[in-house]
Amino acid sequence: MSTQCRFCNKDIPFGVNGNRRYCDEDCYNYAKLERTKDKYANNKITLAEINRSENLLKAFYNIYGDKPFDINILRSEKMNWNIRTDSKVLDGINYQIVGLYGYTAFQNKTIQIVKF
Numbered sequence: 001m002s003t004q005c006r007f008c009n010k011d012i013p014f015g016v017n018g019n020r021r022y023c024d025e026d027c028y029n030y031a032k033l034e035r036t037k038d039k040y041a042n043n044k045i046t047l048a049e050i051n052r053s054e055n056l057l058k059a060f061y062n063i064y065g066d067k068p069f070d071i072n073i074l075r076s077e078k079m080n081w082n083i084r085t086d087s088k089v090l091d092g093i094n095y096q097i098v099g100l101y102g103y104t105a106f107q108n109k110t111i112q113i114v115k116f
């Protein structure tokens, strides 16, 4: 029985060192470097999405202030509803926070943006 190196796919002889996943230290280090790069890329995408979402909220806050408006307006700008940096309760209402802005959606398909 043998396993394959997770980086270069070469066979690792079984029995040398229990459950090795890389054939040598180089492969281990390369693999680690790849993971770091992936993580960095993901962080960069997330950060860009946070900025984009915050800018959207800011733009519509500048138009509507904290008055509720049609949620489809924000939807059509491809607001990312999965992005939030925090959540806060204000006057019994739960707000999803993105940077300096928070939003909440109401039953009647309107959305309110507040600035914190």
Ligand SMILES: [Zn+2]
Pocket: 005, 006, 007, 008, 009, 010, 022, 023, 024, 027
């Ligand atoms: Zn290898």
